[in-house]
Amino acid sequence: MDYRAAFQISAAGMATEKLRLDVTTLNLANMHAAGASADQVYRPQRVLTQALGFGAQFGRLAAAAQAGGSRAVVVPQDKAARMVHEPGHPYANSQGMVAYPGVDHIAEMVTLNAALRAYEANVTAMNAARTMAARTLDIGGQ
Amino acid sequence: MSIDPVSLSAILPTSEQFLAPLAAPAAAPAPGFAAWVNESIGAVNETMVSADAGVRQVALGAGPSLHEVMIDLEEARLSFQLLAQVRNRLLDAYQEVMRMQV
Numbered sequence: 001m002d003y004r005a006a007f008q009i010s011a012a013g014m015a016t017e018k019l020r021l022d023v024t025t026l027n028l029a030n031m032h033a034a035g036a037s038a039d040q041v042y043r044p045q046r047v048l049t050q051a052l053g054f055g056a057q058f059g060r061l062a063a064a065a066q067a068g069g070s071r072a073v074v075v076p077q078d079k080a081a082r083m084v085h086e087p088g089h090p091y092a093n094s095q096g097m098v099a100y101p102g103v104d105h106i107a108e109m110v111t112l113n114a115a116l117r118a119y120e121a122n123v124t125a126m127n128a129a130r131t132m133a134a135r136t137l138d139i140g141g142q
Numbered sequence: 143m144s145i146d147p148v149s150l151s152a153i154l155p156t157s158e159q160f161l162a163p164l165a166a167p168a169a170a171p172a173p174g175f176a177a178w179v180n181e182s183i184g185a186v187n188e189t190m191v192s193a194d195a196g197v198r199q200v201a202l203g204a205g206p207s208l209h210e211v212m213i214d215l216e217e218a219r220l221s222f223q224l225l226a227q228v229r230n231r232l233l234d235a236y237q238e239v240m241r242m243q244v
Contacts, residue, residue, distance in 0.1 A: 010213070
């Protein structure tokens with residue numbers, strides 16, 4: 001059935017948005033993970049997506065929907081570590097500064113919301129395709 | 143000059159020629175509708191079983207992601223509905239034939 005192509009396209013979009021959510025969650029979870037030095041703290045990650053062509057989508061792409069697909073890559077963000085003055089902290093350096101990951105809380109929340117809305121849009125598109133297929137089966141019915 | 147009379151046998155095919163197609167051994171019969179229905183039922187059953195296996199894997203916390211399983215379920219439902227519609231049409235046609243006046 002040809003509607004599977006539409007389902008697969010939506011599934012690829014959902015997988016991408018899910019990955020975005022996972023990465024954002026990871027960033028938020030590690031927001032306060034202090035490190036011994038600015039080089040050792042967690043680097044916030046970001047998802048880079050690459051649009052697949054129409055042909056690739058209809059070629060049962062699948063590979064993109066599965067883990068390790070070439071559609072999305074996770075790369076570290078180029079954010080400097082946040083230095084906080086906490087002299088009593090075990091990780092404090094000689095100046096009493098502790099390194100925290102440079103996670104942008106507000107930007108992460110916006111990414112979270114955008115990923116959620118995009119996921120919902122993908123679900124809606126899939127449901128539309130499903131409804132269309134179901135209506136097709138009504139042809140000629142009493 | 144003489145003109146040959148046209149004989150009937152020259153125009154019409156001989157009985158051997160006429161009956162030849164009937165006598166010829168039938169070629170391998172094309173797969174019938176029943177075979178197609180059987181095959182479709184098997185395919186639909188397979189999609190449902192695989193969707194069920196996906197649900198079980200998700201419930202166990204492994205396997206494919208949730209949205210893939212949901213999409214598999216929807217695909218299985220659609221293929222089952224298609225098969226049910228084919229069955230409805232078939233039954234309609236059968237009843238139409240049964241109602242025919244003889």
